[in-house]
Amino acid sequence: MESKKIKELKVSAIENGTVIDHIPSSAVFQVIRILKLEAFENMVLFATNLESKKYGKKGIVKVSNKFFKPEELNKISLVAPHASIIEIRDFQVQQKTIVETPDRIKGIVKCFNPNCITNIEHIPAIFAVVDKEDTRLKCHYCEKITTCETMEFR
């Protein structure tokens, strides 16, 4: 309990909004980009390389006055498959959920194949998620597999 209290203090609490916890440290900036927080106008707090009992190191993002739709949040499962989502109202935890990897991804990831039609004509890439654990995405058009290592976000 003691250590949890100190950890929480490293990133200030928010009154209302969403906390995204248990993000791999290396994926914090990707989460910010996927959720389009770069252009967000309210307060956004984030930290990386926090100590975590479960994962060693972790990152966290707190977004004031914003409640996401599940389909928006599920997009981050590609880079943060074990993230937990905590809804805060009046400094109190309202709801705690875990992200779910969707079966189909549209528009957020770029197909790694430079000769894929999605990288040549202006059409959004669509993928079937063929492996949720290792994040393997099969392109609906060129049928090639984009993996964690080759993944780029639009």
Next chain:
Amino acid sequence: MKNKSLVSINDYSKEEQLHILDIAQEFEKNPVQTILQDHVIASLFFEPSTRTRLSFESAVNRLGGKVVGFSEASNTSVKKGESLRDTILTVANYSDLIVMRNPIDGSARFASEISPVPIINAGDGANQHPTQTLLDLYSIRKTQGTLDNLDVAMVGDLKYGRTIHSLVIALCNFNTTFHLVSPVELKLPSSVKMHIKERNLTYHQYTEMDEVLPKVDVLYMTRIQRERFSDPLEYERIKNVYNLHKGMIEDTKDNFRVLHPLPRVNEISVNVDQSPKAYYFEQALNGVFVRQALMTSILGIK
């Protein structure tokens, strides 16, 4: 299968694929008819192709249909910067069915989703070439009398060869035992091997073909391209390892047949051609019947 585009071999179920082969068999007996006389087929070849384009066009012509289109993109609106979307939407106004070869991966799937008329993929980049697969299945069934429980060797460039990938996936429906012969650097990709493993089928991998030949019913040869190798000496070495000559097929089974999607370079010696076990030119002829079957069933005539 009326109006159903064919982009990837898996777009058609096993039953649908077999249905096409059955219709192709009828066309083989009677390839000249007038059943397409009221139809216009667009043949859009954005990159050169000999066999595929000519066999499609021959298939249409022998059934009395008309072909419009181009055999290379250089003197078309594509050169002026027209998008594929615009080309397809325009050509769909002039035709009942579009046959397309395009160097971009996934272009055929995209075209099939925006086109008001059905699309047959005649090769999209390194991705798929499903009509080749259907004619390969037809050729295997015709020479072996069945598609079930065969031992099939695939030799050559298993990594980049799109005909290999589609054929492996299609044969997974028929309890095939696969003998995969390739240089280490050109092994079958795991994304294709995945299909074999999902069906719990047996496969063996080799780097040389001699020991495989007596065991198999079908030998499917492919060309190894020089540009796949960073080391030219390695290419020279491998080129000679994967050369089939007459002496090598003497101790094979009676039903053994050599298939090749063509064009060949030097992976099959010319002295194999006279052997009754060489089947690659008949295989190319089968492409006409299979394409007649496919087009007429998509147009709802068969």
